[in-house]
Amino acid sequence: MTRLIVSLSALLMTVSAPFADPVVDYAENCQECHGVNRLGGIGPALIPQTLGRMRGPNLVSVIRDGRAATQMPAFGDLMSDSRIDALAAFLQEPLVDVPPWGAEEIMASRILNEDYQPANKPVWSSDPMNITLAVETGDHHVSVLDGDTFETLDRFPTPFAVHGGPKFSPEGRYVFIMSRDGWVQKYDLYALKEVGRIRAGLNSRNIAMSHDGKWIAVANYLPNTLTILAAENLSVAAVQEIKGKDGTPSRISAVYQAPPRKSFVLALKDVPEIWEVFYGPNPPHYGFAHDWRIEGPAPHTKPFPVRKITTPDYLDDFFFDQSYEYVMGASRSGAGGQVIDLVIGQKTADLDLPGMPHLGSGITWQHGDTTVMATPHLKDNAVSVIDMQTWKTVKRIETLGPGFFMRSHENSPYVWVDVFFGPNRDVMHVIDKQSLEIVKTLRPEKGATVAHVEFTRNGRHALVSIWEDEGAMIVYDAQTLEEIRRLPMKKPSGKYNVWNKITFSEGTSH
Template sequence: MSTLKLAAMLLGVTTAPLSAAPDANLLFQENCASCHAETRLGGTGPALIPQTLKRLKGDAIMEAIRDGRPATQMPVFSDSLTEDEIKALADLVKTPLDAIPPWGAEEIAASLELNPDYVPADKPQFSSDPMNLFIVVETGDHHASLLDGDSFERLTRFPTPFAVHGGPKFTSDGRYVFFMSRDGWVMKYDIWSMQEVGRVRGALNSRNIALSSDNKHIALANYLPHTLVILSADDLSVEKIIDIKGSDGKTSRVSAVYQAPPRNSFIMALKDIPEVWEVFYGEDPPFYGFVHDYRDEGPPEQTDPFPVRRIKLDDYLDDFFFDQKYEFLMGAARNAKNGQVVDLVIGRKISDLALSGLPHLGSGISWNWQGKTVMATPHLRDSKISVIDMKDWSVVKTIPTKGPGFFMRSHEKSRYAWTDVFFGPNKDLMHIIDKQTLEIVRTLKPAPGKTAAHIEFDRDGSHAILSIWENDGAIVIYNAETFEEVKRIPMSKPSGKYNVWNKITFSEGTSH
């Protein structure tokens, strides 16, 4: 018996055992694994390993666990975990895994799963307008619904990969749609046949996909490994893996990849390198903006089918908005106070943007206002909408809202723009803004206490479809002119709705 315990017995004092150190692995499985996977390699949330957390310095990881992360689904744990438990979790996620599985061309090819029962159809197996269909992603139980955009009847419902993230991408004829999940799976679905064609795992942790304008290539943006993977849209085979590495050898995660149809290119936002990358495809990629001046000798013979152009910037850019001609991009970083405007023709930054409050530029929309083109964006941290003149990049108006927003949508034939109040106590509100007066003219509350989000319009702009973003949620169809509810369809956390026509025509009222 220890001297301390003996003394305590003689004095009639009881002693409590010293508290055991928190079991970090058990805490992770109980609190984190459902979103970030038991392996820590990512699920609905990103991978929690040093390679993906490199920009969180000092106590930032503990703060994220304790207080949550603004403008994300990361919850607050200060009410349920002690400070010691929070520290144990922070130390765990900063610890490298014993091994990260290699994930290159061989592993991708081995993961391919084709549907043995798939039978292609030579015409749609339904009577609905194939250009006015909706894909509704239901993340509550990892399914998607195919919806008739005229009758708003469900044509079919089918399983998707776990934790689909980012908008699905349609081929220009509206026949095929591609989905991507946070754990790197890419799925091809035949809308005409209403059957899955197959799926392949292109990475371990991914952000989104883009489909080339010629319908031939899929670009997969990845957090892990630090790559852009280009797949064949025909058979999901690997066409190229591009390692994301700066001139100093530093590697980077890819925040997002976008299609730029007039340029025959993909545009990439990088998380850890202050650059924009453009990857060209097609028979005759342009060479302006490359390192050398080829006016005298002409461009070199190009043997790489996916040449890369790199544009150096002042700051990191996580999120983009493009003008309709894809000559300019507006970008913002999650940790920056201002945005940047990049001229894609000359290949350099041309202006700053006075945008604080984490503008969600990927959800921006544009329209004609008083003879000029303006874009509008919600903010993930501030309660406002910023309206920006796309000629001189000035803020022409700031519209106050009831809270930070995530999605904003409109349609060329609609006078109104709809924007949610995704974060905070007013998450159940939806604002409707007159695009000419730049004033909020109506605020809806479709389901008190439940998150209202992600508006999408039908093909002709006559209806606006809203999500009740809950596991026991629904989509709500509104008359886009009178704002009256037309129909409500129960669904399992319908995180996004995507109209075929609006997406393949790159409507100015929806995200690209």
């Protein structure tokens, strides 16, 4: 009935302009680029899930003024303010129908690059293990850098709005990059060429790569599915609907790889469960029900047994110990966290972590005779350091504001943590791994957001982002903490070093 009214009113509005109807305005002015159903085309998807981070006035100004140097035109001369307001409000309404996005639709979206020729060895002479990528979100590109000379080997376009960390294949030759609109791009670092891309979801969170490099799992919000792709050719291996044990559909907050367990582990947004999806040849016997097997379409049909573990709370954001037996999860309420033993499938400890820990960017190191894990908090001016044997908080290190990313390296005595939110967004703390004290606070550019650190292969240099439209990547000497170089970049976010990622360095998240 509502639909009928909407379409009736749409009809009326077309004949009786100047009354604006955002549905009609959308169809006539936006649909060709942003897609039927607002799910994207040349332009990104325009749905609440993706526009949430754009505050109301921002949304209006993009429509009114367009985006310089992109295909997004300005509509200020064509539409009155009230029509633009109505359109902005309409874009923030949830979709009434989510179109099917199953194996068939996903396969049909795959685009393989016809110009791509695999190279048997790199077309460059840098150290392949020290290749470092910088994601530049300002204009949707990735820079491929030599981690010794910081020379740019290539700068290639990505899908709109890269989300989550890119994943390298185990030998470091390919990288897989995911965008907020669910596109997964495969790029060959040896040939410096895109291999292809496929839209694995309509709105997605992140990807994980199996330890053998065969499978890529894509965590989707929209629809409520997990997509598994064959890494080799980006074909669809499986699409699994996510429904809790009682049938409640759920979004996936994130997917993680658990290499020793040969599984993917899923954090679920809407049900208090952890899922483990096995891809190895002999999955452990957890008494899988038959309907827990995901069957994929031919020719890559493969069962992926799924195990559902009920947890005492909704857990959003995970960190694993080195053995991948224990997973630390942050509770959705922000009140603390829990440790789940994946072998027995039960909670074994509570964590004292108020203020929304960002476990996904946690790191570990040896401290005395134990291993500690440290995490920043999204809503607290602190870094928590936790003993991984007792699960007790060893120390809360006070910072100048809530942080987002934290990094170290086996060869570095320091941990770097940013202040991502609040008035001190322009600082970066350097913490001594043994004394657990802040030994230096860097402020490389007053007023500019400074965030995310990555180390080069041997830990000699720390790379820091000036996270601004006309930003930069700063190269620091990781020992003396002196700035060595600044490479201009367009809103650089994450940096990813091949060696640190493929060897699962304890100083970086995975």
